[in-house]
Amino acid sequence: MVTKSRFRGQYLLTDANIPKKFSNWESESITDEFDFYHSPDLQSSMVNKNGTRILCAGYIFDPLNPQQTNEQVLNKICGDITSGKNIFDVLSIFGGRYILFVDDGNNQLVIPDAGALRSILYGSFNGYSVVTSSTKLALTLFDTTIQTTPSKEKYIEQADYWIGTGTDDDRLSRVLANHFLDLADMSKSRMPHYPPSQKSPVPYSAEILSGSIEALACRFETPHIWLSGGLDSRTILSASKSVSDQCRYIVFDRPDVPEHDIEIPRRLCEKLGLNLTVVEPEPISDSFRYRLNNEFCSPRYSSAISNVEWYDDIEANVVPTTGIISEVARTYYEHPYKPFSPGLCIELSNIPDTDYSRQQLNRWIESAREYERKTNIDIFDLFYWEQKVSTWGARSARELDLVCDLAAPFSNRELLHTLLTTSRDRRRYPYTIYKGIIEECWSACLEEPINHLPNPTIKKSIEKYISEKSNHSLPYHIISNIYKKFRFTGPD
The missing domain is CATH 3.40.50.620 (HUPs)
Incomplete structure (x- = not known):
């Protein structure tokens, strides 16, 4: 029996009939096929307007109208959609940590916040479709044990977080940041890009x-x-x-x-x-x-x-x-001369170099390159956004x-x-x-310095300056490598 204290703040969407498992949880039908179950600790809001139904798990807000509630925000989103605006264009301005289930009569979509900080894991167990925020929750629900390949086991033994769309169980995949899930065929896609406002x-x-x-x-x-x-x-x-x-x-x-x-x-x-x-x-x-x-x-x-x-x-x-x-946005990953590749991703993000990690990155890079060409969003920035943030x-x-x-x-x-x-x-x-x-x-x-070293010496200040510059400047990158190789040992 899942209790209130376990799986706090989690949710699960499924077409399986599971009333007894979630007797302590709240549930709502969001389509004819799918029921939504969530911990009482997770806020849930729903609006149904002009044939469009939106359920929000978590909290969503408009930073330009910060006093508005979840319900007010969802009503505005519904109104904009029914007036003909694209859902992804409408959602751009909203912040928060949420999952939106959107049914406009033609499409049934599951959309995360900008960072996918409330995870969307999807797949099937025993022939039933599942969308959830927790692998362990799904395993508990279906009374099953974890299934995973040796290559994934080797990776996670050495890593603190997943890379790519993998999860702890082979039956579930992850929706990355900047992506959404189509419930009709349980497929994920990258969100269409809409340029931001032209404001300063x-x-x-x-x-x-x-x-x-x-x-x-x-x-x-x-x-x-x-x-x-x-x-x-x-x-x-x-x-x-x-x-x-x-x-x-x-x-x-x-x-x-x-x-x-x-x-x-x-x-x-x-x-x-x-x-x-x-x-x-x-x-x-x-x-x-x-x-x-x-x-x-x-x-x-x-x-x-x-x-x-x-x-x-x-x-x-x-x-x-x-x-x-x-x-x-602050160019966390970049390199002065190496081309973007799975090997460079592994080097920059310090993840294990395994068959699994290279397979995941190769698959992601192919689609990310096309998105970079269409949007002019640098693939280094896209790598941090889609891969690092959402994992x-x-x-x-x-x-x-x-x-x-x-x-x-x-x-x-x-x-x-x-x-x-x-x-x-x-x-x-x-x-x-x-x-x-x-x-x-x-x-x-x-009025106070940022990332300021205590009692900085000339040596420490030079080291910090070279380190900051070496990520994107070839001359400084060369100097940094020479310095690391022949580090002087004189007094600070």
Whole structure:
């Protein structure tokens, strides 16, 4: 029997008749064939208007109208669709962490948020179709054990997250970010591209990010802004200005966290007049390990999981808010001379080099190249968005589901497309466009340096500068390799 405490925040859509298994869960019929089951902890909203039915699992918001509720947003989406607008064009502006089930009479689609942070895993068990957010949930439901190939087993033994569309079980596949699922034939496709607004990118991006955090403050009791010394959290911090009195600012002080990721937020929050909570989480407890084993086919026990367990004792309706997905637009992956290939993907993302990983990447690259030609979105950026965010990012979100939800203000297609249309020079180090957004939102947030090393010496400063430049500049890449080979050992 699935209980409320297990599979918190998860859902399952199926054409199987399973009333007893989910006696503690809520259920809704979304088509003549499919029933939707979800944990009571997962918000569900449905509207039916002019022959179009939309069910939202999770929360969705309009950053340009942050006061609107789920139902108001869904009614607007329904109205726009029935007036003839394309669903994917309509959805571009909306943020949140959600799955939408859309039935307009002609199509039955399952659409994730921009980062696919609420996973869509699909396949079949015992002849029944299944769409779910959790492999372990599906296995539990159908009273079956995991089935996987040796090549996948070899990969996941060495990796923290999946690559490509694979999951822990061969009967389920993953819908990547920037993709959707067609329920009619259980096939996935990449979302059609719609160019963003022609508004100036810096103020428009600032408006979307600020509105996103305002929306979170309307939906949750307290947004918890996770801080570090880095660029992504600084951008989120700046966007929280209008609701800073409703937010709580958090730093996790674990043994593996660098000193500057504690001290820089501490100094900055003091200057901004914000109260900073410094959390020293305990190591993962045995009871929490048991819960991880009970929820995941291949659980991980990294030190960051202690951040998740810290929320286990918090009963308030809070939402950890992070800068993940920002990396998509800030040229996180690139190389000064190597052509894009499965081998380079493996090198840059530090995943295991196995037959499975190369097979998945070869399959993805073929379609991604065509999409790059049509949209001018660089394949390096697309790799981070579709492969890293919807696997590594979604896994982090799924781990938080054990205790609370997650917010990622950068999970917004309009925002990502706006940033990705700007030149790579503005988006890479020294991150001109990001600093412009911070200046637009809350200029005082730039009074402390970003990613600043403690007690920097000339040697350390040179090393950092060369490292930042070497990703895209061939001369600096050569210098970096020479430096690593003949590292000098003189005094700092």
